[in-house]
Amino acid sequence: MDVKILCLGVLSRGEASGYEIKKAFEEGPFSHFHQASFGSIYPALNALSSEGLVECRAQAQEKRPDKKIYSLTAKGQQSLTNALLAEPDHDRVRSDFLFILSFAQFLPPARVAALIDQRIAWYRESLERMEGCAAANTAPPGAAFVRNMGIAVYRTAAEYLENNRDALIAEVSAPEVLVAE
Amino acid sequence: MDVKILCLGVLSRGEASGYEIKKAFEEGPFSHFHQASFGSIYPALNALSSEGLVECRAQAQEKRPDKKIYSLTAKGQQSLTNALLAEPDHDRVRSDFLFILSFAQFLPPARVAALIDQRIAWYRESLERMEGCAAANTAPPGAAFVRNMGIAVYRTAAEYLENNRDALIAEVSAPEVLVAE
DNA sequence: ATCATCATATATCGGGTCGAGATATATCTG
DNA sequence: CAGATATATCTCGACCCGATATATGATGAT
Numbered sequence: 001m002d003v004k005i006l007c008l009g010v011l012s013r014g015e016a017s018g019y020e021i022k023k024a025f026e027e028g029p030f031s032h033f034h035q036a037s038f039g040s041i042y043p044a045l046n047a048l049s050s051e052g053l054v055e056c057r058a059q060a061q062e063k064r065p066d067k068k069i070y071s072l073t074a075k076g077q078q079s080l081t082n083a084l085l086a087e088p089d090h091d092r093v094r095s096d097f098l099f100i101l102s103f104a105q106f107l108p109p110a111r112v113a114a115l116i117d118q119r120i121a122w123y124r125e126s127l128e129r130m131e132g133c134a135a136a137n138t139a140p141p142g143a144a145f146v147r148n149m150g151i152a153v154y155r156t157a158a159e160y161l162e163n164n165r166d167a168l169i170a171e172v173s174a175p176e177v178l179v180a181e
Numbered sequence: 182m183d184v185k186i187l188c189l190g191v192l193s194r195g196e197a198s199g200y201e202i203k204k205a206f207e208e209g210p211f212s213h214f215h216q217a218s219f220g221s222i223y224p225a226l227n228a229l230s231s232e233g234l235v236e237c238r239a240q241a242q243e244k245r246p247d248k249k250i251y252s253l254t255a256k257g258q259q260s261l262t263n264a265l266l267a268e269p270d271h272d273r274v275r276s277d278f279l280f281i282l283s284f285a286q287f288l289p290p291a292r293v294a295a296l297i298d299q300r301i302a303w304y305r306e307s308l309e310r311m312e313g314c315a316a317a318n319t320a321p322p323g324a325a326f327v328r329n330m331g332i333a334v335y336r337t338a339a340e341y342l343e344n345n346r347d348a349l350i351a352e353v354s355a356p357e358v359l360v361a362e
Numbered sequence: 363a364t365c366a367t368c369a370t371a372t373a374t375c376g377g378g379t380c381g382a383g384a385t386a387t388a389t390c391t392g
Numbered sequence: 393c394a395g396a397t398a399t400a401t402c403t404c405g406a407c408c409c410g411a412t413a414t415a416t417g418a419t420g421a422t
Contacts (some may be wrong), residue, residue, distance in 0.1 A: 001277040009284060019371050029283070033276040035224040037409050042279070042373055067371070069422075081287050088277035088296070095214040096182045096269035098330075102210070103190060104323030106262050112323075141352035142285025142293075149279075149341050160330050171322035183378075200400050218380050223402055248400065 001089055003040040004029075006049055008072065008080040011054060015071035018042050027145060032126075032150055045070055053079050109173040116165050123158035127151060182270055184221040187211075189261040192235060196252035199223050210324060211305055213307075213331055226251055234260050271308060276331065290354040297346050304339035 010016060010024045018041050025036045036044075045068075048054040053076035058065045072080070097119055104112050130151050139147065191197060191205045199222050206217045217225075226249075229235040236255035240248045253261070278300055285293050311332050320328065 001280065006280070009280065010279075012284065012287075017371075018373090030280070031238060033274045033279040035273055035275070035409085038373070039375080039410075040408050044297075081255075084189060084281050084284055084287055085292065088281055091278060092216055092275040093214050093272070094270075094274075095272040097272060098189070098214040098327050099182065099190065099211070100265050100269055102324045102327045103193065103261075103265055104326065105321045106193075111266065112313045118308055131310075141258070143283045145277050145285065145349045146283045148345070149338065152337050152341045153334055156333050157330065160333045164326060164329070168322060168326045198400075199402090215381085219402070220381075220404080221379050224378095 001083070001086075003036045003044040004053075005080065005083045006034055006036055007041060007044050007070075008053065008076055008083070011070060011072045012077065012080055015057075015069050017067050017069050019067075020044055021045075021070075029139075029147065033146075048076065052076075057178060081124070103169060104172045107172070109169050112172055113165070113169050116161050116168075120158055120161050120165075123154050123161070127154050127158070182264070182267075184217045185234075186261065186264045187215055187217055188222060188225050188229060188251075189234065189264070190256055192251060192253045193258065193261055196250050198248050198250050200248075200251045202226075202251075210320075210328065214327075216273075229257065233257075244259055274281075282308040285349060285353045288353070290350050293353055294346070294350050297342050299351075301339055304335050304342070308335050308339070311335070 006025070007021055010021050010030065016024070021041055022036070022038060024030050024150070026072060027032060045054065045056075049056050049070075053073060054070045055073055057069045057071070062081055097115065100107070101112070107115075130147060133147070188202055188204075191202050191211065195305070197205070199219070202222055203217070203219060205211050206215060226235065226237075229250075230237050234254060235251045236254055238250045238252070240250055278296065281288070282293070282296060288296075310329060
């Protein structure tokens with residue numbers, strides 16, 4: 001599942017510029033489970049264009065670079081549908097937070113506390129945005145399903161951190177005492 | 182947080198060869214929240230070696246490439262501790278499963294069902310392995326904390342899929358009827 | 363009032379990383 | 393006995409991220 005397919009997916013929800021596609025992966029509904037940067041989006045759009053999977057309509061703007069608005073062609077929609085039928089690659093999670101936390105014994109307890117509190121705050125903010133999303137009613141069934149799964153998972157993660165925070169801090173604060181006894 | 186730091190982290194749990202480090206990211210406790218391939222591990226170990234952060238002890242083996250066993254130096258432990266104090270990069274999730282599922286309306290309902298069932302089975306297998314892990318008692322507090330968080334999150338994900346599977350399949354099976362009414 | 367930062371918008375480049383393969387052999391499985 | 397799997401190191405091409413360049417308007421800070 002390379003960036004070209006990801007772009008086709010975004011464009012299937014409506015025409016967009018490269019800049020807007022980037023935003024879909026940064027703030028939009030896809031941001032929680034896929035990313036793409038300018039360095040991959042712009043070359044991908046050029047390739048898709050020359051393959052005839054997307055069409056490009058340049059919209060002149062005052063004193064700014066022309067906005068190139070891309071839209072899916074019938075061939076592009078077909079290509080997307082085919083790609084979606086392929087066996088999905090295994091999920092890949094990269095979490096510095098969990099990596100660092102798994103070495104909590106090397107960190108000052110105050111740092112562990114700060115790390116966890118930051119993360120709880122992040123989950124709570126994300127949940128507010130996801131739950132208060134006005135577009136949720138009009139979203140296609142798959143998108144709503146994925147969104148609600150994200151809410152359930154984030155809520156569990158936040159609650160776990162809230163419920164187990166103090167116990168971990170106590171363990172990394174005074175393990176020597178327990179060993180000495 | 183590049184592969185060099187990840188290798189230092191693995192080596193802080195005990196000496197290991199490049200092959201064994203790879204396994205730690207493939208099957209071991211790190212596999213759920215970080216990955217690294219041979220193409221990044223071996224260059225990283227060479228760089229760490231020339232920086233004096235790890236030591237290499239070659240163990241001759243009969244009729245096999247010499248096993249190079251790496252271990253952390255004091256300088257390496259210091260470097261790891263410093264790196265762990267840095268602000269963690271934001272998490273990055275890449276899930277083809279969720280991407281594909283968010284376009285469920287383009288897929289045959291039977292395919293949606295198969296996709297979800299596969300994923301439920303994967304979560305259940307992972308949970309069994311994580312819960313039945315004998316090393317859990319001896320793990321440092323941070324690692325145990327992270328492991329239990331993973332269990333909580335995977336359990337929620339599996340339950341969500343089990344509880345909402347049929348509703349999604351119903352929605353993508355006969356949406357036209359609802360629109361027509 | 364001026365300076366900095368951010369948002370819009372496209373595009374490239376260096377460096378890091380993945381996945382696949384090359385190489386070599388022993389052991390397990392059918 | 394053939395084929396798959398596990399051990400073990402290492403390289404290479406393709407791909408992708410993050411930073412940067414370019415250009416300007418709007419917003420915010422001092």
